[in-house]
Amino acid sequence: MLTTSNRELFKNYNEHIECLRKEMIRTASVLGLNHPKVLYYSQEIDRKHNDLLRLKQNV
Numbered sequence: 001m002l003t004t005s006n007r008e009l010f011k012n013y014n015e016h017i018e019c020l021r022k023e024m025i026r027t028a029s030v031l032g033l034n035h036p037k038v039l040y041y042s043q044e045i046d047r048k049h050n051d052l053l054r055l056k057q058n059v
Contacts, residue, residue: 006059013052020045 024041031037 006055009055010052013048013055017045017048017052020048 020041024038024045027035027041028038
């Protein structure tokens with residue numbers, strides 16, 4: 001069972017992932033898909049997603 005603090009933490013992670021995704025899309029539309037900043041955002045999204053999965057496993 002998730003506690004309120006865990007729910008908030010998951011919500012915050014998901015919101016951060018969504019912000020990164022939007023920024024990645026915006027950057028790709030301006031600079032192109034192969035720009036290093038787009039890759040950076042993609043990798044950050046992967047890291048945050050992996051962190052979120054680890055948190056869920058430990059709950």
